[in-house]
Amino acid sequence: MASKKYVYRFDEGRADMKDLLGGKGANLAEMTRIGIPVPPGFIITTEACREFYIEGRKFPPGMEDQVREELKTLEKNTGKKMGDPENPLLVSIRSGAPISMPGMMDTVLNLGLNDQTVEGLARNTGDRRFAYDCYRRLLNMFGDVVLGIEHQKFERILEMQKDRKNVSFDHQLEAGDWEEVAREYKRLIERETSNPFPQDPMEQLFMAIYAVFNSWNNDRAKIYRKINKIPDDLGTAVNVQLMVFGNMGGDSGTGVAFTRDPSTGTNQLYGEYLINAQGEDVVAGIRTPQPISALEEEMPEVFRQFVDTCQLLERHYRNMQDIEFTIERGRLYMLQTRNGKRTAQAAIKIAVDMVKQGLITKEEAIMRVDPAQLNQILHRRINPSARLDVIAVGLPASPGAACGKIVFDADEAEKMGQEGEKVILVRTETTPDDIHGIVAAQGILTSRGGMTSHAAVVARGMGKPCVCGCEALRIDYDHEQFTVGGQVFRKGDLISIDGATGQVIRGEVPMVDPDLSDEFRELLRWADEVRTLGVRANADTPEDAAKARDFGAEGIGLTRTEHMFMAQDRLPIVQQMILAAGPEERSSALDKLLPMQRGDFYGILKAMEGLPVTIRLLDPPLHEFLPHAEELAVEITRLRMTGGSPGDLAGKEELLRKVRSLSEFNPMLGHRGCRLGITFPEVYEMQARAIFEAAAMLVREGRRVIPEVEIPLVIDVNELAYLKEMVVRVAGEVMKETGVSFEYTVGTMIEVPRAALLADEVAAEAEFFSFGTNDLTQTTLGFSRDDAEGKFMADYLGKKILEENPFVVLDRKGVGKLMKMAVDLGRKTKPDLLIGICGEHGGDPDSIEFCHQIGLNYVSCSPFRVPVARLAAAQAKIKNG
């Protein structure tokens, strides 16, 4: 039986054979195929690697023979021979996985050198120093990579040699020194492995191939795959290629280049090179490379050839290329090409430019930009080139960066804010009492609480940077300072926070502002032409609504009314309402809130004139608006022991009783959402009235407004029917009182499994559904987000129990199954039912694709993510039709 084909010559492969030949190999083959100068060689397939593992780390049968065969061809084509002291064939051995894993696996250069061939190389090149430099590099790499000898041990020998010669740099060493070093390296190898360095080049070759296969499963490769979610069973290919040398003198060199600027996208060659150097010298940064443009003067002919090749490669691949090249004695060789990594800004500019150049279609341009990367440019952020003194890392609770003076108290934050100071409010955690401080601060930093803690939710709502749950901080309110890692930070000290990474940084750092470039706006217009999924924003204020509209939102998918309740001037009234002894006192508080809420809704509806605005009635449990029981209990103890005024004490005790009676074991599953509307209909009634009175005012002003009244946390059609009846009644009353008629609809959140399971029934009373996937994820998985992310999510992801954090990427299998069910059941009852999503997943590209697949009408996300969603929705359409 003829064995499988495990080895491909470069001229047998193509770019689309990446799975079999690895990325590097496939591109080497492709370049060879289209006539670009590439040192010849061959590729051992990823399949051979996979079988190597299946066979218990043995080469699959036939592979070795095929390698020997191709080596013979290589010898014939180059006129060199492995182990021939006269004209030795030297090769490089490089790994190359289907998905790039830079630096994770092993490479051996100059393979084929031994005590004889090194002399041949010296003779042929007339450069003994070069030859022994190559040899010692092989011994080092082979010793390290293939034989597993600590790199430091080679390093120490080299340093000793420099000491002996009393020099500081490698290039100060001479031929004899390298010869001495090579000798010492061979001794080291023999000492460490009890075997001499293999002088047989074929033995070297197979040992190196074995080592590369092995390196697929070294620790750093495994960790890299875990982090980058690369499957463990792909395997790596091995590239065996004729060595070319950039270190053969002043007419040799090596470099890397991008066909366009990878950080701005500008259409000009970008890169650098070193004369008389090997590739690793560029990476190591020992000498400062020259910009690629300098090559034009130094070697005009080579430069022109290089520019032509770059253009050819870009046109061929129809994408910006990341290229490695070597010049050996005036001859240009390409050693690698691949699609270049780029910043979000560059990705956008390159994609749009390439459409204009006719290189790619608009759809391809849309697919070229990774929506996840856009976060980089949609928030104020720390200048990526800044050096940071990171003192701690917390949870990245609300993206954006901020800088300011440390302040520990909300009142003080407000005062300093009014005086024009920039402050960062630092608290163990925040409560509604801190809202005015949060408003005044540039950013929020807490030492406790998760991604849905008060600070995080409020900050995200305000689009304000927040790092929370930064447990390394020890906050000492009494002394107005915090300590972290033994350092003390006092009130007034400057710190910066990065809400996108969770970093807390000493001092002030330079920032970069967000910006929708013209190219970006153009790309998004193309995306809008393609996508069928609508994009709305979650916004609680007219400012946010306006921002969202500017970013292209086609409506508001979620307006939370509770944040309005938490404003400092309202909180006392809200508390009065909650603590009311009876309906009368409650209704007097509600009377005071009505005009305020009407004002809120007036502003938002006006900002979104002509577009739908989903307004969710009060959702959080009432105790969120009250002080904490523990703080009260401590205060009462203090009052008792210091003999404070009996009136004070009694008041606090009464308040504590009420707080306790409202406190809940599991607030997430407690008395909130429409359950509040069922037990305190007057609260929802006030809100409905505020919405409709605002709508009537705007209609009278000649504006079209489309409020969608949303009932949260429904589990049964009966809740919806009960509350809808009230809403419809109030709408009728307002129309009668004002003599104005206005549009409106009534619908519901789907955020509890039961609502999804019974969506056919619920749809009978709902004019729209909106998936609240934050809560739906919490209930479907039985995961309290704050608790999960603080306590066990890391283990769940680390042990691969879950592939992704389900609060970031929608859990398609579980939550998605329920959503699909709800869509199908809901549309069974009402084929035209409007269905959207307003959980944080509405801004996540992967989740947006799923929303497209199951036929939602729109996604709704934070204003800053609206561009992300527009792009992701277009990509979903292109991928899924």
Place this chain on the structure above:
Amino acid sequence: MASKKYVYRFDEGRADMKDLLGGKGANLAEMTRIGIPVPPGFIITTEACREFYIEGRKFPPGMEDQVREELKTLEKNTGKKMGDPENPLLVSIRSGAPISMPGMMDTVLNLGLNDQTVEGLARNTGDRRFAYDCYRRLLNMFGDVVLGIEHQKFERILEMQKDRKNVSFDHQLEAGDWEEVAREYKRLIERETSNPFPQDPMEQLFMAIYAVFNSWNNDRAKIYRKINKIPDDLGTAVNVQLMVFGNMGGDSGTGVAFTRDPSTGTNQLYGEYLINAQGEDVVAGIRTPQPISALEEEMPEVFRQFVDTCQLLERHYRNMQDIEFTIERGRLYMLQTRNGKRTAQAAIKIAVDMVKQGLITKEEAIMRVDPAQLNQILHRRINPSARLDVIAVGLPASPGAACGKIVFDADEAEKMGQEGEKVILVRTETTPDDIHGIVAAQGILTSRGGMTSHAAVVARGMGKPCVCGCEALRIDYDHEQFTVGGQVFRKGDLISIDGATGQVIRGEVPMVDPDLSDEFRELLRWADEVRTLGVRANADTPEDAAKARDFGAEGIGLTRTEHMFMAQDRLPIVQQMILAAGPEERSSALDKLLPMQRGDFYGILKAMEGLPVTIRLLDPPLHEFLPHAEELAVEITRLRMTGGSPGDLAGKEELLRKVRSLSEFNPMLGHRGCRLGITFPEVYEMQARAIFEAAAMLVREGRRVIPEVEIPLVIDVNELAYLKEMVVRVAGEVMKETGVSFEYTVGTMIEVPRAALLADEVAAEAEFFSFGTNDLTQTTLGFSRDDAEGKFMADYLGKKILEENPFVVLDRKGVGKLMKMAVDLGRKTKPDLLIGICGEHGGDPDSIEFCHQIGLNYVSCSPFRVPVARLAAAQAKIKNG
């Protein structure tokens, strides 16, 4: 078009026409049909009532004519005539709904009397006093029921007449007095309604029918229906029947009887009667009635006829009958028969006796006993005939009654318990620190916390009576007393609690012990023959396991291991494990726990020798084993202010930090269940080892044991696979170490929606499923049980948003849909997958029926409910096949 038939003569109906004729009417018709002496009459159908409401409270067309028609027939058959002063026809008007609603709707007797016919009645009976007594009764009832005049106003006139005559009792009034009273009643009616009392008997009749229809929707009827879950749209029938009079002298009388003793089930006539009285006099209790046996001497002939009739009725209905009768001048009339209400004990005895008499089949006997009623006899309970001084009512958290001295401290409870005192532990709420007190107490009473509070869960686990969340109690630990309703109860005072009703009672009350009578055991044996659904018990101790086995449990469906962790001698070790600085310290604590857990499992497995025992690995969040943060914070404040020892303070502060770091926002959705196993595998490993070492010991003793290791709170097959691998490894290790092999399986709880949704995947790794419907209900509905039952469940049930409390009766539509899905998906992967339920629903008859329908293998419930489940499972099989 001929109108619908709205009126049925008694001889036109049958017992099975209850929906149309109402219960009373159908049975009057049935008795008429089988030749039992019933005063003639006719029935206006429930359909007429329903149409009455549809038409806006108007009689449906044709109904009145049909009534007139049947009245003529009645006149012909009786020889009497409505309004005929010579021989007036008098009738009673009684409501009669398809489902009995005793006392809820209206009745008018003696209808047909007016100023003329009363004289005729006087002449014909020769008893003027009797005639005017009848007349004034009509005026009173008609005035009250039909005309809506306050009953008190009639009462006052009667009292004035007695004052005038200077007498105390009705029977001291003479004919003239009644005449005078009737006159005053008529004046009252004219004054109140501006119309005289209608003298036309036909007008009286239709007004009375109208009033009965109307009374279907009076407030007390509506409330009764709500409480008893009777649909609002059934409507009531109206029975028009010839009056017979038990108050016509010494040869007349009236009474009620049961064909068997309704409290014991003994097969002998049971009832009482009054000579010379109308039915309402028996009910009113003005005179003491005589036992039915006395009738044999007073009227032997009538008695024999009555006994025969009773036997006939019982044989005819094949059920114990509740009968009303009247004797008019020596003639016996039956006025009502219906299946008699009975105690659980009686229901069982009657059913079993009737099988032995050949009256009913075993299957019918099984269907005759309401499983819900069995609670009465399966717990120690308060003697139903005791007079109770109820001082407050809390949540019925754990059934059973208990009595003892009040004690406010767990240590003291333990001390007094050891001295042989019976105590009730009274706490605002309990914590794990109180366990030894709970163990020592007869029962637990708390002022805070819901049905799943610590006290409730622990008490139910121990089968110990508990009333919790009794908010009326103000507990004052400092003075060792509580106040309720202005009364003070001190340490040492005697109280009783009833955990089945939530009542808290002053003093000691007489108790009745639970008892499985021979008849009950026989009935349950029949049930076992019929049912296909298995019945297991939830038990955490060998004692409970033994009890469950005695009650017929076929295995343990849930052994919770956490209660074992809470034992007073273990808690410090458990806390040491939790607070451990690192794995080493943790493992030293686990080493101490291992032999204890092994002992636990040894005991339970031994008690259930030969039967399967499902052992759930640790489930609750770790902070449940630690003190409360608030208490610690208060203590720290106190220590600081009093300048306590710095060491103490630092220790408490460190503990508080740890408690805080473990505390959770929503513990129900937090770091618990298998999430603990994922993050602290060593805890689960210790438990697995304890189980298997116990199993090995028992196998070596020659016993067969079948442990089923259960992984809780699974949401993904990966969790199960990860932990199962560990369990299987440990089993292998133990087998190797002990040289003993043993049976075991590994399976999972299905208690989170995602597990149900992905049950096909989960089943691949599971050898069994057990539905944890308590948690599954919490997550599917997004209801925290403790919060829901304390805060909004009452509104949800009151406003009919939900039909039933879903924590008591399984929510078939939502939770049930998920369960069905999980069963189908699970069996798709493994057709023979063993599936059970261990939530509290496993003891609820309605939920058991559903479990039978969706094909579960078994239900598991608390030991005391095992007989309930056996019966309910048999009923489910009989009903559903």
